[in-house]
Amino acid sequence: MNQGGVATANGGSVGVQIQRSPRLPDFLQSVNLKYVKLGYHYLISNLLTLCFIPLIAVISIDVSQMNINDLHQLWVHLKFNLLSITICSAILVFGLTVYVMTRPRPVYLVDYSCYRAPDHLKASYARFMKHSRLTGDFDESSLEFQRKILERSGLGQETYFPKAMHDIPPTPSMAAAREEAEEVMFGALDILLKNTNVNPKDIGILVVNCSLFNPTPSLSAMIVNKYKLRGNIRSYNLGGMGCSAGVIAVDLAKDLLQVHRNTYAVVLSTENITQNWYFGNNKSMLIPNCLFRVGGSALLLSNKSKDSQRAKYKLIHVVRTHRGADDKAFRCVYQEQDDAGKTGVSLSKDLMAIAGVALKTNITTLGPLVLPISEQLLFFSTLLVKKLFNATVKPYIPDFKLAFDHFCIHAGGRAVIDELEKNLQLLPIHVEASRMTLHRFGNTSSSSIWYELSYIEAKGRMRKRNRVWQIAFGSGFKCNSAVWEALRNVKPSSNGPWEDCIDNYPVKIST
Known part of the structure; x- marks a missing residue:
């Protein structure tokens, strides 16, 4: 028997110590508790329906017992109150009209695409280390540190670097950074426009996010110029907002689609590596070198009712949490120069703890919007007991598996995925997409x-x-x-990033 833990599909293990085989009574008890909880969730979720059944039955019986005279008296009563009925009907029609005109318009995700770099830009561990050594910028301690990070990162051997970083020595420049940006953005957009058959002139809103590369003219202007978008397009370029900027860009596009009728919005998310590679020996700044890789995505959003027939998803909620008022949180991911004057992004040792606090705040807001009432009652009751009786009761962790069928956790690194899998009590299947994305494409930031x-x-x-x-x-x-709901059984679009390799996944990730 495995005493150290239970093996998972990805080669890791969950920290469950097995001391002995469970006895039959223990097993029966766990089964009983499982069905008790399922019964509780079903009862609470359908409580309103169950309460209405007796009421409907009573009304049905009363109606069935009415005779012709009763119905005639009801008609006479309504006839003599025609004015009241007319006024009530007018108010009802007016109220419904106001509601229809002012309610939030649904936002549909028609389709999206992800950029996949050509094979000659693949960067295996050996190639990464060879190039790092040949540049001559790293001492032996830094090279060994990068090797260990790579081995523990969860990245595979087929992630991509930009062309300039494959040169020996590397040739980062403004021209090379622009070339990387164009290849990623235009590559993703070409696939999107081909798959959706949308005329670029029909795009009314454009939102681009890239944290570290913000040239003049902007990245959004580069897209307008390339695709000859119309002159009155609402274009926005978001910079310096990190790996969560993709959700921010969707939120901005959603708000704009509430104002501008019958139009399309394109959201493009990417990051640029060429000009943001770190060539120093500060270990906290070397980690991004080992994790970040080339990638980008393009989304086509619509507020047109006719697009509900062909769209893949409907946007349900966007919840944003900002911890920038706290100094530690503000500086935990920080672009700066090291002692030698070399620029890089440093990662604080408190990063995971700060991420945990931000996650707790975010799900506290998201929970009431998505969780079934049964889970909300359990959470509230434990909170109330702890508050009133100062009891040593552990806070109840809501079961988000009851609210969501799929989880897309940002592939920022193996530690991020591990921590969320543990804290949200997810199963290996729920984090499989995140682990496999990290393995195949690395950390592609907001995309x-x-x-x-x-x-x-x-x-x-x-x-x-x-x-x-x-x-x-x-x-x-x-x-x-961001929370999305599938409008149909969704099949992958053509030219997808996993098109020729999905059968090779999932793979085992070495510990």
Whole structure:
């Protein structure tokens, strides 16, 4: 018997110590508790329906016992109150009209695409270490540190670096950074426009997010110029907002689609590596070198009712949490120069703890919006007991598996995925898309959650009315969530990032 833990599909283990085989009574008790909890959730979720059944039965009996005289008297009463009925009907029609005109317009995700770099830009561990050594910028301690990070990172051997970083020595420049940005953005957009058959002139809103590369003219202007978008397009370029900026961009596009009728919005999320590679020996700044890779995604959002027939998803909620008022949170992901004057992004040792606090705040807001009432009652009751009686009661962790069918956790690193799997009590299948995205494409920053959604689709797991939770962390410090609902059984679009390799996954991740 394995005494150290239970093996998982990805080669790791969950920290459950097995002391002995469970006795039959213990097993029966656990089964009974399982069905008791399922019965509780079913009862609470359907409580309103169950309460209405007796009321409907009583009304039905009363109506069935009415005779012709009773119905005639009811008609006479209504006839003599015609004015009242007319006024009430007018108020009802007016109220319904106001509601229809002012209610939030649904936002549909028609389709999306993810960029996949050509094979000659793949960066294996050996190639990474060879190039790092040949640059001559890293001492032996830094090289060994990077080797260990790579081995423990959860990244595979087929992630991608930009062309300039494959040169020996590397040739980072403004021109090379622009070339990387164009290849990723235009590559993703070409696939999106081809798959959706949308005329670029029909795009009324454009939102681009890239944290570390913000040239002039902007990245959004580069897209307008390339695709000759119309002159009155609402274009926005978001910078410096980290890996969670993809959700922020969706939120901005959603708000704009509430104002501008019958139009399309394109959201493009990417990051640029060429000009943001760190060539120093500060270990906290070397970690991004080992994790970040080339990638990008393009989304087509619509507020047109006719697009509900062909769209993949409908946006349900966006919840944003910002911890920037706290100094530690503000500086935990920080771009700066080291003692030698070399620029890089440093990661604080408190990063995971800060991310945990941001996550707790975010799900506290998200929970009431998505969790069934049964889970909300359990959470509230434990909170009330702890508050009133000062009891040593552990706070109840809501079961988000009751609210969501799929989870897209930002593939920021192996530790991030491990921590959320543990804290949210998820199963290996729930974090499979995140782990496999990290393995195949690395940390592609704000676009990683779309590679993960594409993985779920490629595996044929997305069914109609399934709900997806996308959650991402970013500098500042921010934790942002987006909730989508599938409008049909979703199949992967052509030219997807997993098109020729999905059968090779999932793979075992070495510990």
